[in-house]
């Protein structure tokens with residue numbers, strides 16, 4: 426299948442997800458609680474926000490305003506519709522390239538979006554000046570739980586383990602305040618929900634792609650690929 430064939434299938438997978446990351450409702454509640462901003466007039470920013478649900482939850486829970494930046498115009502529009510459903514007109518979604526954003530915020534979110542800047546170190550370097558002193562960055566990022574096979578490494582590239590990921594945040598000038606990782610149950614649900622979007626397409630090509638992804642996961646990166654949740658503050 427060419428990249429052109431795959432594009433609508435990836436879009437169908439993303440459209441079926443509330444969060445495009447291995448993230449349970451329990452973890453959302455926990456992260457929202459941990460990210461309670463101190464003081465008033467605080468502002469949140471989610472770069473690569475996808476459908477915007479996490480940003481909306483944060484802004485609703487803490488009564489703050491926010492900006493979500495999402496490159497894909499259709500996904501940004503979906504986020505606007507969701508904001509309007511929730512009556513959260515203090516949250517603005519921008520269909521834009523996150524690398525062009527320059528306005529710092531108190532609460533910055535980047536989940537599954539380090540590739541926007543070209544990788545973990547580059548993302549942390551870009552996100553540091555965007556996180557106000559005393560503020561928080563929620564950084565959701567992949568890592569290897571166990572040594573990957575050559576095949577898995579070929580797909581996901583070089584990544585550290587969780588300790589290495591935390592060290593990378595320190596090297597970038599942050600203090601890690603909370604470090605956690607998605608559970609296997611969160612991963613299993615995420616992968617199934619991701620494939621469900623492809624199943625809905627229903628063509629033989631879509632089924633073949635879903636079969637391939639299921640095999641790659643269950644027979645390859647399940648319990649090998651990790652996803653870290655790090656709450657960081659500028660040092």
Ligand SMILES: C[S@@+](CC[C@H](N)C(=O)[O-])C[C@H]1O[C@@H](n2cnc3c(N)ncnc32)[C@H](O)[C@@H]1O
Nearest residue numbers: 444445446473474475495496497522523536537
């Ligand atoms: C893995 S998804 C994660 C989405 C969201 N953070 C979540 O957890 O549901 C990465 C998102 O980054 C968006 N993206 C990719 N490049 C971008 C860019 N240069 N600027 C803004 N968003 C971008 C993609 O369209 C996609 O929605």
